[in-house]
Amino acid sequence: MSTVQTQVSPAQAQVAFISSSIGKKIFQAITGLFLFLFVTGHMVGNLQIFLGQDQLNTYAQALKNLPALIWSVRILMFIFFAIHIWRGIQLYFENKFSRPISYVRNATVQAPLSSRTMIFSGAGILLYVVYHLLHFTFITTNPQYAGLHDTLGRHDVYSMIILGYQNIAISAVYLVAMFFLCYHLSHAIPSFMQTIGINNQKWEPRLKVLGYLIAVVIFFGYSVIPAAVLSNFIVLPEGVH
Amino acid sequence: MNFKLHVWRQKNAAAKGRMEQYEARDINGDMSFLEMLDVVNEDLVEKGIDPIHFDHDCREGICGACSLVINGLPHGGMTGTTCEVRMRLFKDGSTIYIEPFRAKAFPVIKDLTVDRTSIDRVMQAGGFVSTHTGAATDANAILIPKDKAEEAMDAAACIGCGACVAACKNASGMLFVAAKVSQLALLPQGQAERERRVNKMVAQMDIEGFGNCTNYFECEAVCPKDISVKFIAKMNREYMRALVK
Ligand code: FES
Numbered sequence: 001m002s003t004v005q006t007q008v009s010p011a012q013a014q015v016a017f018i019s020s021s022i023g024k025k026i027f028q029a030i031t032g033l034f035l036f037l038f039v040t041g042h043m044v045g046n047l048q049i050f051l052g053q054d055q056l057n058t059y060a061q062a063l064k065n066l067p068a069l070i071w072s073v074r075i076l077m078f079i080f081f082a083i084h085i086w087r088g089i090q091l092y093f094e095n096k097f098s099r100p101i102s103y104v105r106n107a108t109v110q111a112p113l114s115s116r117t118m119i120f121s122g123a124g125i126l127l128y129v130v131y132h133l134l135h136f137t138f139i140t141t142n143p144q145y146a147g148l149h150d151t152l153g154r155h156d157v158y159s160m161i162i163l164g165y166q167n168i169a170i171s172a173v174y175l176v177a178m179f180f181l182c183y184h185l186s187h188a189i190p191s192f193m194q195t196i197g198i199n200n201q202k203w204e205p206r207l208k209v210l211g212y213l214i215a216v217v218i219f220f221g222y223s224v225i226p227a228a229v230l231s232n233f234i235v236l237p238e239g240v241h
Numbered sequence: 242m243n244f245k246l247h248v249w250r251q252k253n254a255a256a257k258g259r260m261e262q263y264e265a266r267d268i269n270g271d272m273s274f275l276e277m278l279d280v281v282n283e284d285l286v287e288k289g290i291d292p293i294h295f296d297h298d299c300r301e302g303i304c305g306a307c308s309l310v311i312n313g314l315p316h317g318g319m320t321g322t323t324c325e326v327r328m329r330l331f332k333d334g335s336t337i338y339i340e341p342f343r344a345k346a347f348p349v350i351k352d353l354t355v356d357r358t359s360i361d362r363v364m365q366a367g368g369f370v371s372t373h374t375g376a377a378t379d380a381n382a383i384l385i386p387k388d389k390a391e392e393a394m395d396a397a398a399c400i401g402c403g404a405c406v407a408a409c410k411n412a413s414g415m416l417f418v419a420a421k422v423s424q425l426a427l428l429p430q431g432q433a434e435r436e437r438r439v440n441k442m443v444a445q446m447d448i449e450g451f452g453n454c455t456n457y458f459e460c461e462a463v464c465p466k467d468i469s470v471k472f473i474a475k476m477n478r479e480y481m482r483a484l485v486k
Contacts, residue, residue, distance in 0.1 A: 016444060020447055025454060094453060095452040200474065
């Protein structure tokens with residue numbers, strides 16, 4: 001069959017690693033991990049809304065005063081997000097082409113729906129991220145937010161969030177997006193562990209449960225904000241409307 | 242027992258196939274699935290119709306030659322291989338869909354027979370240990386802890402039938418390759434070529450056009466030899482280890 005093969009050089013091995021099926025999985029897992037860490041950090045930041053207007057605006061101002069940090073995180077996240085999406089789409093099509101003729105009768109034993117719809121939940125998250133950036137970061141969709149300032153003259157992020165989620169439609173879209181995120185993570189977390197090789201028969205069911213738990217925590221951690229706004233648990237400061 | 246069969250018929254590799262309907266009449270419930278097809282084929286031959294082609298050899302669940310996707314699941318998704326599936330497990334009078342293992346890496350040769358030499362080429366790429374021939378060495382000359390021997394045996398139980406590929410939504414061959422990589426990586430005899438083996442087998446697997454694993458674990462669910470997906474995690478570890486080694 002094949003001729004005698006010499007050892008591959010380390011450089012060749014690295015190139016082979018990145019473009020191999022396992023390498024692609026690991027890439028997807030690692031970029032996903034960074035996105036997950038960002039999502040978690042962002043949630044903790046958001047939850048400061050329950051500590052009041054001063055705390056949240058102080059936090060927002062503090063971030064603004066660290067442009068080097070903000071921009072390096074933004075650029076890194078953009079790169080990880082782009083790689084994760086690009087690889088995800090690539091994997092989706094490669095996997096479709098691996099079975100050119102599909103079965104007439106299809107059956108599934110144990111693959112959860114979330115695992116089979118990652119590309120769609122992912123697309124949902126992407127659409128929302130675009131809207132979310134236009135809404136709160138670039139303030140394109142609701143330019144009136146730009147004029148909000150608190151008594152200390154800082155940008156009033158607190159009021160901006162409350163005004164945003166007082167709108168039922170915006171809150172509804174937000175909840176749907178958080179559901180997509182939660183759904184995506186419920187497969188992503190156990191899948192991450194398997195891909196980087198931390199799994200065995202004993203841990204497989206535990207990791208599944210852990211995935212669900214973390215996903216649910218993220219969902220509620222985010223969704224509690226529009227819920228608190230809509231139920232008037234947190235209200236606009238005096239004089240803002 | 243009587244069944245209505247929908248069977249994939251395809252003249253040759255180049256032809257376009259389609260599902261055909263047949264009747265399976267007076268089937269004994271203790272017959273295996275393949276014996277049921279034998280009965281149907283006898284009937285077809287009598288009628289002058291080309292019999293249904295399917296793979297088989299040992300007919301006792303050890304060789305991995307038999308295949309078939311039955312009602313959407315390889316080997317019918319029951320315990321064991323298609324040759325071990327008994328007709329009493331189906332409801333009398335029910336309709337059964339029979340299709341070949343489908344994957345780009347498993348092109349159809351005729352009807353239900355597919356070309357699975359892609360998995361042989363993955364084995365040739367690295368699924369072996371190099372050893373001298375000649376006089377047999379003493380048994381137990383190399384001591385292997387019981388738990389390692391058991392785990393290696395669990396992986397070695399793979400008969401290479403390809404059901405994992407057929408079940409995977411991505412037609413990925415990772416469970417098969419992982420079983421072979423793990424089996425040898427767990428044993429002292431496999432250490433010398435450990436890194437080279439995983440690199441070559443994964444490279445060959447990718448060349449053959451298998452899909453990428455996205456952790457559905459459908460493979461594990463249909464494997465007639467109950468190979469665990471923990472071996473895929475192990476193969477991932479082996480592959481990363483080979484990179485830094
Ligand atoms: S014919 Fe040998 S395993 Fe089924």
